[in-house]
Amino acid sequence: MRFTPQDEQFRADVRAWLAANLTGEFAALRGAGGPGREHERHDERLSWNRHLAAAGWTCLGWPTEFGGRGATLARQVIFHEEYARASAPARVSIVGEELLGPTLIAFGTTEQHKRFLPPIKAVTELWCQGYSEPGAGSDLANVATRATLDGDHWVITGQKIWTSLAHVADWCFVLARTAPGSRRGKGLSYLLVPMRQPGVTVRPIRQLTGTSEFNEVFFDGARTDAANVVGEPGDGWRIAKATLAIERGAAMLGLQVGFRRDLENLLDVARHTEAGQDRLLRDKLARAWIGLEAVRAYALDTLDGPSDKAEASVLKILWSRWHQSLGELAMEVLGPSSAIARGEPYDLDEWQRLFLFTRAETIYGGSDEIQRNIIATRALGLPRPEDP
Numbered sequence: 001m002r003f004t005p006q007d008e009q010f011r012a013d014v015r016a017w018l019a020a021n022l023t024g025e026f027a028a029l030r031g032a033g034g035p036g037r038e039h040e041r042h043d044e045r046l047s048w049n050r051h052l053a054a055a056g057w058t059c060l061g062w063p064t065e066f067g068g069r070g071a072t073l074a075r076q077v078i079f080h081e082e083y084a085r086a087s088a089p090a091r092v093s094i095v096g097e098e099l100l101g102p103t104l105i106a107f108g109t110t111e112q113h114k115r116f117l118p119p120i121k122a123v124t125e126l127w128c129q130g131y132s133e134p135g136a137g138s139d140l141a142n143v144a145t146r147a148t149l150d151g152d153h154w155v156i157t158g159q160k161i162w163t164s165l166a167h168v169a170d171w172c173f174v175l176a177r178t179a180p181g182s183r184r185g186k187g188l189s190y191l192l193v194p195m196r197q198p199g200v201t202v203r204p205i206r207q208l209t210g211t212s213e214f215n216e217v218f219f220d221g222a223r224t225d226a227a228n229v230v231g232e233p234g235d236g237w238r239i240a241k242a243t244l245a246i247e248r249g250a251a252m253l254g255l256q257v258g259f260r261r262d263l264e265n266l267l268d269v270a271r272h273t274e275a276g277q278d279r280l281l282r283d284k285l286a287r288a289w290i291g292l293e294a295v296r297a298y299a300l301d302t303l304d305g306p307s308d309k310a311e312a313s314v315l316k317i318l319w320s321r322w323h324q325s326l327g328e329l330a331m332e333v334l335g336p337s338s339a340i341a342r343g344e345p346y347d348l349d350e351w352q353r354l355f356l357f358t359r360a361e362t363i364y365g366g367s368d369e370i371q372r373n374i375i376a377t378r379a380l381g382l383p384r385p386e387d388p
């Protein structure tokens with residue numbers, strides 16, 4: 001991927017805007033949020049996210065007719081790079097902006113576009129993803145949550161689990177079984193369900209990091225308008241898989257460039273401690289730097305066009321493994337004291353949170369083993385494992 005002089009001008013504009021706006025009340029938000037630190041200053045980050053939106057810095061990649069800027073991939077990369085370089089806070093709108101928005105643009109009706117896209121762009125409605133269930137994680141086609149039509153409404157009953165940010169979300173896109181007695185991917189529908197109603201209960205799950213980024217979500221006769229189904233009823237599996245492909249591919253772009261900030265920060269620690277003198281650690285830090293260059297090169301190479309070679313799965317494995325090993329390296333750089341909480345009862349620093357939260361990265365968005373199954377079948381032509 002090459003950056004043109006116009007792209008570099010765009011980079012200068014992004015940099016200047018961030019420098020001028022990450023000031024005043026927003027200055028203290030630098031570095032806030034991120035993996036394992038989603039609880040940090042949520043309300044202030046929401047204000048910042050709306051400030052970004054008002055200046056047209058959300059939904060850059062959406063086509064202009066849907067309210068986006070129609071930014072090329074190169075410019076989206078530039079935006080994310082500059083955003084990370086400025087240590088701007090983690091955005092709270094990612095699920096709507098990066099997962100549901102593109103899915104709706106591809107599969108939604110004109111009415112759905114009009115109803116749902118503007119509040120995603122303005123960050124006035126936040127979303128969560130209701131796929132996984134206690135019996136349907138890797139084996140997502142086993143979804144048991146049911147929805148039936150009752151006049152003008154879908155009525156939804158069932159349980160979702162590991163639902164990131166459900167506690168702050170206004171809406172959830174829910175994979176539910178709408179054809180009674182159907183099996184596997186058949187008979188599923190992709191429903192848009194309001195979270196703030198009596199039929200929805202959200203229970204936080206405490207994670208290794210001590211925080212609760214994800215939740216259990218119970219639907220007990222929850223309702224949504226009959227029109228809030230994306231695609232045809234029964235076509236939900238195809239649409240759910242399209243969202244997953246986005247999740248494993250382009251949507252990770254922003255996340256990955258934040259990795260550079262993590263690496264830079266760790267290098268800074270090593271430069272100012274004895275770790276920087278340790279030959280083995282120097283070697284590992286250099287390898288980490290090379291590894292990130294490789295991830296970036298692969299990401300740019302594969303994100304430039306559609307892929308039928310399981311490239312999104314390769315990328316998912318590359319970045320999640322890289323980030324996980326960075327967490328491990330951070331523990332080595334900080335030495336034995338890194339195993340001790342900073343305060344009572346369980347007060348972790350950013351490196352401890354990074355080390356612990358990155359465990360999750362080889363699980364969410366499809367575990368490593370599942371990505372390898374995809375690579376084995378799609379890229380290597382090995383036989384498909386039989387459905388259980």
Ligand SMILES: Cc1cc2nc3c(=O)[nH]c(=O)nc-3n(C[C@H](O)[C@H](O)[C@H](O)COP(=O)(O)OP(=O)(O)OC[C@H]3O[C@@H](n4cnc5c(N)ncnc54)[C@H](O)[C@@H]3O)c2cc1C
Nearest residue numbers: 129130131132137138139162163164360363364365367369
């Ligand atoms: C931090 C975090 C955030 C998440 N956020 C969301 C969210 O917002 N919304 C949502 O819907 N879900 C979310 N998830 C859930 C995530 O998608 C699932 O955890 C994941 O798909 C794995 O499912 P599972 O946990 O049920 O594990 P299981 O499917 O039970 O897997 C257990 C183990 O068996 C392995 N395994 C399973 N099947 C196979 C197979 N066929 N071949 C080889 N190995 C196999 C897995 O790789 C894993 O190691 C999140 C998870 C995490 C950790």
